[in-house]
Amino acid sequence: MPNFLSMAVVAIIVFAFLSADHGYLNNIMETLGYSRKNWYLERKPWPFFFIIINAWKNVGFSSVVYLASISGISPEYYEAAVLDGAKKIQQAKYITLPFLKPMISILLIMSIGGIFRGDFGLFYLVTQNNGRLYPVSDVLDTYIYRAMTTLNNTGMATAAGLYQSVVSFICVLIANKIVAMIEPENAMF
């Protein structure tokens, strides 16, 4: 469900948890006997926060996408498998996964192409663009944005942007090639 929330909203939700003065996380810390922390200044936990926030936002939607393709599989296959005495795990391995293969390969190719693109909203808004967190939060996109708007280093920003595009493009080509080698019909192009 959180998929339709924009990162601007997610940033505020995260703020409700991490805010130094009233944040929910600090409340819990206090009840457990730990000291309050200003989470927006602590570098260490942020990689975990990013993973949790991203998972929270996207897992539901991805599973619905997979659910849609799973429900497209004809129940007769499972029926036959049950008659042959297949267990649940065997059904998953020999029926469900093979049917999901095309979907998985396309999503894989796309996400490999996205390796060099960070989720700008996640890293810029959710961290409140906090300079102390740059060592763990600065991705190419936020760097480009900053180089362009605040550092006024347009040349560098353009170069970084082009570099990002070229490398992502090469990544997609390679991923597509690998998928094509294993299963030609699942390749994107």
Added chain:
Amino acid sequence: MNARLKHHHFNRLTPFWDFVVTTILIIAALLTLMPVVLVVIISFSSADSIAMNGYRFIPSGWSFEAYRAVLKSGKQILDSYIVTIAHTTLGTISSLTVMSMFAFALSQKKFKARRFLTFFTFFTMLFSGGLVPSYIINVRYLNLYDNFLIYILPSLVSAYHVIILRTFIITTIPDTMIEAGKIDGASDFTVFVKIVLPLFKPGLATIALFNVVGRWNEWFTGMLYISNPKLIPLQTMLTKIQQNIDFLKQSIGSTVGSEEMLEALKRMPSDSTRMATTIISVLPVMLIYPFFQRYFIKGLTIGSIKG
């Protein structure tokens, strides 16, 4: 034996595992919902409760103060709402018009430039110049800085959506129908309006929803290209009040400036107001999304079919 083979029975989980799986999924669902609930509750908490206990799921006092404050002094919110609604409706309509016609052209085999244009469109999905070149083009050459058209023009055609629409036409509308129309003497445009569009509705609905939600949630454009507060969309406004709740107060102070209002602003409970603004701005999408989610999924499954 026969009964066990009935559709829903042949593959049932045992009651024990059924219970375990259901419990895990319910817990996951609650965990997902929890953060949103927290924000809703904060928006209804009284200022005293927040000052004393911080954000709580069960605040010591409830109040509607935040919503009252937003309604009373919501000039900025009103402006932003109008911008967002205009962006969403005009943007979606114009984009659907252009993209559906483009997709139709790309789906016709006798169209000569078809292969080249398809490649051209697809290529932009994989490779782009990046932020700086688009900024320079939009601002210097197209003069779109602080211009409402920035919401419409650059996002008019989405390569991904065009590909989905094209695949939809190819897979669902038989060539013979289009040819039959041609034989009856219809022009390409008449064929498009009279034959393709009616059959095309589910595909269009999906893309329309992608557009509506995407445009409603768009905050980056507003942050990069807009400085006039009158043109700032809701989501960008949220990022601004996230950084600084005073953004709301400033713009009100400069535009209205009556004694009474300034007084109201001073008493404005900033934490709960921030949350209340958030709730107000996501409410429309939150209300329509559950009903239309299936179209989204349909769109994604259509998109995954190669054409």
